[in-house]
Amino acid sequence: MTGPALDGIDVDARSPETLAVFWAALLDREAVPGTGRDWCVLPPDREGLRLRFVPTSVPKASQNRIHLDLTTASASSLEEMIARALRAGGRRADIGQGDEDPHEVLADPEGNEMCIIEPGNGFLRGTGVIGAVNCDGTHALGKFWSAALCWPLVWDEGEETAIQSPCGGAKITWSGPPLMPRHGRDRIRLAVRVRDAAELSTACERLESLGARAASAGGPPAGAPSRTMTDPDGNEFIVRIALPH
Numbered sequence: 001m002t003g004p005a006l007d008g009i010d011v012d013a014r015s016p017e018t019l020a021v022f023w024a025a026l027l028d029r030e031a032v033p034g035t036g037r038d039w040c041v042l043p044p045d046r047e048g049l050r051l052r053f054v055p056t057s058v059p060k061a062s063q064n065r066i067h068l069d070l071t072t073a074s075a076s077s078l079e080e081m082i083a084r085a086l087r088a089g090g091r092r093a094d095i096g097q098g099d100e101d102p103h104e105v106l107a108d109p110e111g112n113e114m115c116i117i118e119p120g121n122g123f124l125r126g127t128g129v130i131g132a133v134n135c136d137g138t139h140a141l142g143k144f145w146s147a148a149l150c151w152p153l154v155w156d157e158g159e160e161t162a163i164q165s166p167c168g169g170a171k172i173t174w175s176g177p178p179l180m181p182r183h184g185r186d187r188i189r190l191a192v193r194v195r196d197a198a199e200l201s202t203a204c205e206r207l208e209s210l211g212a213r214a215a216s217a218g219g220p221p222a223g224a225p226s227r228t229m230t231d232p233d234g235n236e237f238i239v240r241i242a243l244p245h
Contacts, residue, residue: 003150004192004203006165006172008043008050009066009133010238012187014110016053018089022108023051025088026070026081027129040243049130049170050243052191058184060111063095065136065180065235066188067113069103069173070129074119081116082106112188123155123162123171130170132162133190137174140211141233145172147210149192179233191238197225200241204229207239 013019017031020039024031030042034052041051072078085106086092093107102118117124117131124131135141142161146153151172155162159176172190194200204227208214215228215236226240 003148003206004194004199004239005047006049006149006151007191007193007238007240007242008048008052009068010052010054010189010191011112012056012058012185013039013053014056014059016055018109019053019112020051022085022088022090026085026090034243047165047167047169048128049133050191052243056187060187062183063180064113064188065182065186066190067115067134068130069115069117069124069132069134071117071121071124071127071131072119078104078116078119085114085116126168127164127170132171132173135172135174135190135235136180137176137231137233137235138179139174139176141231141235142174144211144232145190148207148212182234186235189236189238191240193240193242196241200225200227200239204239212237 016037016039020031020041023041032040032042034040037055039053043050070081072081082104089109090106093105093113095105095113097105104116105113106116107113139159139161142153142163146163151163151165153161154164162171162173164171194203207229211232212229215230226238228236228238230236
């Protein structure tokens with residue numbers, strides 16, 4: 001049985017265009033306006049991760065429960081990625097990492113954290129520049145998403161899990177408890193895509209059978225192109241009909 005495909009992440013943004021331009025410059029990708037006030041950073045291919053920035057008036061108040069791990073091939077490429085991020089409006093960030101940690105922590109212009117991973121990191125070898133979507137979550141959540149996306153577990157040690165598409169690419173990882181506190185709605189959410197309205201309904205029913213729930217009891221209006229659901233840990237995620245670009 002096939003499941004919905006991972007589309008990428010949706011990010012709440014005070015200025016969607018500003019964040020899209022920043023991430024496009026950092027990842028050497030294209031930023032394009034969406035259908036409303038949202039902006040997207042397009043993947044290099046159909047199976048890559050789309051970054052979608054959606055407008056919000058709510059400022060960021062706490063550390064995100066999801067961030068990206070970006071890979072580097074050499075010490076010079078690590079320094080160049082840091083320099084590119086700072087030139088584009090990013091900044092260094094302190095989330096409690098120690099001097100002994102080999103990776104660097106930065107934040108985009110609205111404070112969304114990212115890790116620039118040191119060269120030679122074996123766990124993310126061969127994944128591409130976006131090495132992982134790094135998530136806060138329980139062991140059960142890794143099992144849920146493995147079943148939901150039909151991706152195998154490529155790491156399952158103690159409370160930590162990771163999954164990856166059989167085709168390769170970025171991993172999704174969960175660090176296990178203790179979980180970070182939630183302060184209001186999470187600003188970054190996983191997004192999956194389906195082909196059409198019929199598949200949207202079928203996919204949501206299957207996700208509910210795996211432990212997901214509709215985010216609101218009333219549900220979306222008939223014909224809505226997306227649905228918001230919550231996973232077994234209570235994190236919102238989006239199921240949507242494939243975007244036009």
